Amino acid sequence: MADWEVVIGLEIHAQLATRSKIFSGASTAYGAPPNTQASLVDLAYPGVLPVLNAEVVRMAVKFGLAIGATIAPRSIFARKNYFYPDLPKGYQISQYEHPVVSRGSLTVVLDDGTAKTIGVTRAHLEEDAGKSLHEGLANASGIDLNRAGTPLLEIVSEPDMRSAKEAVAYMKKMHTLVRYLEICDGNMQEGSFRCDANVSVRPRGQEKFGTRAEIKNLNSFRFVEKAIQFEVARQVELIESGGKVVQETRLYDSDKDETRSMRSKEEANDYRYFPDPDLLPVEIDDGFIATVRQTLPELPDEKAARFARDLGLSVYDAGVLSASREMGDYFEGVVAELSATHAKLAANWVMGELSSALNRDSVEITDSRVSPAALKGLLARIVDATISGKIAKDVFEAMWSDGKTADHIIEAQGLTQITDSGAIEGVIDAVIAANPKQLADYRAGKDKLFGFFVGQVMKATGGKANPAQLNDLLKVKLGGTQTGS
Amino acid sequence: MLHNLSIGELAAHLGGRQMSSVEITRHFLARIERLNPALNAIITLTADQALGAAAAADRRLGVGERGPLLGIPLIHKDIFCTDGVRTSCGSRMLDNFIAPYDATVVARLKAAGAVMLGKANMDEFAMGSSNETSYYGPVKNPWDTAKVPGGSSGGSAAAMAARLAPYTTGTDTGGSIRQPAALTGVTGVKPTYGRVSRYGMIAFASSLDQAGVFARTAADAATVLKVMAGFDPLDSTSVDAAVPDYAAQLSAPLKGLKIGLLREFFDGLESRNAALIHEALKIYASLGTSTMEVSLPHLPLSVPTYYVVAPAECSSNLSRFDGVRFGYRCDQPKDLADLYKRSRGEGFGPEVKRRIMTGTYVLSAGYFDAYYLQAQKVRRLITDDFRSAFQQVDLLIGPTTPTPAFDIGAKIDDPVTMYLNDIYTIGANLAGLPGLSLPCGFVDGLPMGLQLIGPHFSEGKLLNAAHQFQQMTDWHNHAPRGYE
Numbered sequence: 011m012a013d014w015e016v017v018i019g020l021e022i023h024a025q026l027a028t029r030s031k032i033f034s035g036a037s038t039a040y041g042a043p044p045n046t047q048a049s050l051v052d053l054a055y056p057g058v059l060p061v062l063n064a065e066v067v068r069m070a071v072k073f074g075l076a077i078g079a080t081i082a083p084r085s086i087f088a089r090k091n092y093f094y095p096d097l098p099k100g101y102q103i104s105q106y107e108h109p110v111v112s113r114g115s116l117t118v119v120l121d122d123g124t125a126k127t128i129g130v131t132r133a134h135l136e137e138d139a140g141k142s143l144h145e146g147l148a149n150a151s152g153i154d155l156n157r158a159g160t161p162l163l164e165i166v167s168e169p170d171m172r173s174a175k176e177a178v179a180y181m182k183k184m185h186t187l188v189r190y191l192e193i194c195d196g197n198m199q200e201g202s203f204r205c206d207a208n209v210s211v212r213p214r215g216q217e218k219f220g221t222r223a224e225i226k227n228l229n230s231f232r233f234v235e236k237a238i239q240f241e242v243a244r245q246v247e248l249i250e251s252g253g254k255v256v257q258e259t260r261l262y263d264s265d266k267d268e269t270r271s272m273r274s275k276e277e278a279n280d281y282r283y284f285p286d287p288d289l290l291p292v293e294i295d296d297g298f299i300a301t302v303r304q305t306l307p308e309l310p311d312e313k314a315a316r317f318a319r320d321l322g323l324s325v326y327d328a329g330v331l332s333a334s335r336e337m338g339d340y341f342e343g344v345v346a347e348l349s350a351t352h353a354k355l356a357a358n359w360v361m362g363e364l365s366s367a368l369n370r371d372s373v374e375i376t377d378s379r380v381s382p383a384a385l386k387g388l389l390a391r392i393v394d395a396t397i398s399g400k401i402a403k404d405v406f407e408a409m410w411s412d413g414k415t416a417d418h419i420i421e422a423q424g425l426t427q428i429t430d431s432g433a434i435e436g437v438i439d440a441v442i443a444a445n446p447k448q449l450a451d452y453r454a455g456k457d458k459l460f461g462f463f464v465g466q467v468m469k470a471t472g473g474k475a476n477p478a479q480l481n482d483l484l485k486v487k488l489g490g491t492q493t494g495s
Numbered sequence: 496m497l498h499n500l501s502i503g504e505l506a507a508h509l510g511g512r513q514m515s516s517v518e519i520t521r522h523f524l525a526r527i528e529r530l531n532p533a534l535n536a537i538i539t540l541t542a543d544q545a546l547g548a549a550a551a552a553d554r555r556l557g558v559g560e561r562g563p564l565l566g567i568p569l570i571h572k573d574i575f576c577t578d579g580v581r582t583s584c585g586s587r588m589l590d591n592f593i594a595p596y597d598a599t600v601v602a603r604l605k606a607a608g609a610v611m612l613g614k615a616n617m618d619e620f621a622m623g624s625s626n627e628t629s630y631y632g633p634v635k636n637p638w639d640t641a642k643v644p645g646g647s648s649g650g651s652a653a654a655m656a657a658r659l660a661p662y663t664t665g666t667d668t669g670g671s672i673r674q675p676a677a678l679t680g681v682t683g684v685k686p687t688y689g690r691v692s693r694y695g696m697i698a699f700a701s702s703l704d705q706a707g708v709f710a711r712t713a714a715d716a717a718t719v720l721k722v723m724a725g726f727d728p729l730d731s732t733s734v735d736a737a738v739p740d741y742a743a744q745l746s747a748p749l750k751g752l753k754i755g756l757l758r759e760f761f762d763g764l765e766s767r768n769a770a771l772i773h774e775a776l777k778i779y780a781s782l783g784t785s786t787m788e789v790s791l792p793h794l795p796l797s798v799p800t801y802y803v804v805a806p807a808e809c810s811s812n813l814s815r816f817d818g819v820r821f822g823y824r825c826d827q828p829k830d831l832a833d834l835y836k837r838s839r840g841e842g843f844g845p846e847v848k849r850r851i852m853t854g855t856y857v858l859s860a861g862y863f864d865a866y867y868l869q870a871q872k873v874r875r876l877i878t879d880d881f882r883s884a885f886q887q888v889d890l891l892i893g894p895t896t897p898t899p900a901f902d903i904g905a906k907i908d909d910p911v912t913m914y915l916n917d918i919y920t921i922g923a924n925l926a927g928l929p930g931l932s933l934p935c936g937f938v939d940g941l942p943m944g945l946q947l948i949g950p951h952f953s954e955g956k957l958l959n960a961a962h963q964f965q966q967m968t969d970w971h972n973h974a975p976r977g978y979e
Contacts, residue, residue, distance in 0.1 A: 100814020
């Protein structure tokens with residue numbers, strides 16, 4: 011393996027989050043009964059004509075600006091001709107020679123912390139096809155054209171990735187970006203965000219690319235990684251045993267974790283692209299671009315950099331907290347009124363307790379049962395030492411389950427931390443008196459017993475003793491006579 | 496007789512309540528019943544709907560509503576989708592196709608109170624110059640039923656010539672309105688590309704197709720075009736520009752009009768045909784126009800250019816006819832490939848197949864540059880030729896066709912000869928220009944057409960020039976024997 015270099019390029023299909031289709035007024039909503047969202051245009055009835063949904067152009071331009079790409083002042087829709095039952099017109103309207111977006115890039119952070127910039131060759135607009143359904147129909151296939159005409163942005167990368175992990179990092183980053191831009195809902199299960207992977211291998215040091223195979227329709231990050239790993243192994247094994255990789259399209263079977271040949275280059279269609287005479291060229295002027303630019307949100311990288319710079323977060327934390335726009339918004343809602351010096355505390359809570367509660371109950375962060383303001387209220391009580399971090403976890407659980415504020419729960423359950431040194435000392439004295447053997451052992455050098463005493467004091471105070479104070483006082487008491495005063 | 500009245504006269508009678516729309520409609524329906532069997536111009540008669548629409552028009556007239564087309568019958572070329580009525584496009588493929596919606600042209604005329612009598616025969620998918628490629632059999636020319644009426648709008652033209660309706664609609668991709676208008680002695684207008692919506696008009700070659708009208712006179716055509724034309728949000732290639740009042744421009748004097756005589760149109764033109772054009776020019780000269788010869792050097796390339804561009808687009812446009820969702824489906828397909836092959840193989844006729852194959856070939860990898868791209872380049876050159884010609888002259892004049900109507904069966908087995916019939920008309924389609932054919936005399940008892948071509952959106956000027964000519968001549972009032 012060490013002798014081989016892997017070369018990967020991805021073609022990501024992001025379904026644009028418009029309400030209606032790219033060339034008709036039919037709804038794009040997912041999950042409707044078959045063919046209830048297919049208009050005469052989607053059904054390709056004789057005489058109908060496509061009319062471009064202006065929203066898709068705005069979204070494509072927004073994407074192009076976000077990846078620093080060139081926006082074509084004039085782009086052209088072409089027809090890609092082939093026969094298939096789920097392609098009612100017998101051609102797909104796509105952009106071929108003149109895509110709306112070209113030459114952009116995206117920087118990803120790899121596992122080892124290094125950054126790598128992946129080139130984006132182009133992104134073009136096209137319509138999705140329908141679906142063929144083969145289950146439950148004896149001796150027949152069903153065709154559902156609800157998806158036909160759904161707008162897609164096909165984002166084509168340069169062959170810049172050198173491992174399955176890099177490919178996944180790129181795809182994840184792209185996924186984050188399109189959701190930031192609010193141009194795609196990113197729902198991979200419903201197929202709103204999926205990719206084809208072009209994979210080849212070459213002897214390390216060789217400049218010429220190896221023959222590539224294209225793995226179609228990968229709709230999860232895990233499948234992308236697994237499919238590429240399988241395909242790389244297959245190609246290397248093939249070449250090392252004297253065989254040759256053939257250019258072909260392959261399908262990934264997630265049940266068997268393998269890729270299988272779909273069709274070879276020889277069987278590939280001649281798509282006979284030509285400009286679609288039913289649609290005018292898309293003309294985009296600087297004024298339009300400027301208008302769209304004003305709608306660009308703070309992008310993930312900018313947000314992460316700001317979190318690191320202004321809030322002193324680690325690169326890792328800043329990355330996690332900016333991984334989705336919703337996560338970033340939540341975090342900022344917590345930090346907003348909390349002093350920036352406590353940003354790390356807020357980060358830990360959002361990435362820790364909050365994230366695990368959300369995961370456990372499968373709740374989206376935007377629907378969190380503990381609002382940013384409520385979490386901020388809880389953290390404020392840690393900061394002002396009303397409660398300890400440990401108690402705060404219990405308070406958080408209570409907040410999560412009954413929706414009350416932190417103050418209400420602290421008050422109602424009497425959880426206020428004991429910060430009166432005299433009171434804590436009193437408890438310590440009682441604990442020491444009750445455990446003479448442990449005291450003797452500790453003083454004889456069994457340092458580990460310190461924890462035992464902490465536990466006993468906490469138990470006696472119902473966990474409410476201020477931990478820092480307890481630590482200090484306990485050290486003194488256990489240390490013996492020399493500090494008795 | 497009623498069927499010899501102009502649209503304006505009919506509208507006046509309706510407006511004055513001397514006649515009802517139902518009466519007029521019955522008259523034309525009776526005429527169609529009697530005369531159409533010999534012509535085969537109409538393939539779907541919608542008598543009941545027509546009488547219903549006529550009665551509705553009469554009610555509108557009864558409450559004081561007036562309109563230039565309100566209550567006046569027409570026949571649509573069967574390429575326009577008509578809601579609830581079979582729309583066959585002259586093909587077995589759509590013999591069973593009941594359109595679920597109205598084409599924009601149909602909807603606009605319907606809203607204006609037009610009464611559809613039926614649907615006109617046509618070359619299959621508008622591919623033909625003789626109306627012999629129709630699944631429903633050839634249309635006969637009323638001037639001589641052994642002759643073709645031209646195509647592809649042959650049914651519309653023959654119906655117009657035989658006075659089976661006050662006006663008919665057509666479409667023109669390479670001459671399909673002007674050529675049959677010339678061969679049947681009626682006035683036919685092909686507007687500027689984008690002037691009339693293509694929505695609901697079954698596509699042949701999208702960048703060339705344009706809907707238009709057949710009428711007896713330019714004045715009638717002006718009235719109809721005004722209603723048909725205009726921007727349609729459902730057709731991205733329709734142009735968002737105001738539609739002028741064509742009728743108001745008809746009487747403008749032609750004094751000072753500069754007419755260009757197209758040199759290329761006279762190469763090899765038979766002298767008797769050429770003489771008719773020169774006679775027409777004398778009439779224009781008497782109206783104060785000047786004439787100069789102009790040359791469009793790339794025009795001779797228009798036929799080969801057209802026969803690359805049009806088939807390329809049609810090969811793609813006709814892919815939707817796959818036997819899956821509508822139209823003809825073969826019996827008992829054994830698998831998907833069989834369904835496609837037999838449905839298309841049995842549903843399409845030979846000329847359609849020839850063009851699909853030609854079009855598929857010119858778009859194929861390895862041939863695209865040599866054919867399709869090259870044709871697009873030549874198309875631009877032809878367009879530029881026209882543009883520079885229109886810097887010197889206001890409109891161009893020439894014959895519409897090289898010969899009068901030819902015998903049924905004479906050219907159908909020789910596609911290239913057949914294609915050359917459109918040699919004078921194709922240029923305007925490639926350049927997107929408006930064109931008009933009007934009757935200018937007879938050769939061997941058969942009508943010949945004078946063609947006017949103008950700059951983009953000059954329909955008003957073309958109709959004006961045609962109307963002025965028709966004020967000085969009566970060729971347009973000649974009716975074929977038996978159809979007076």
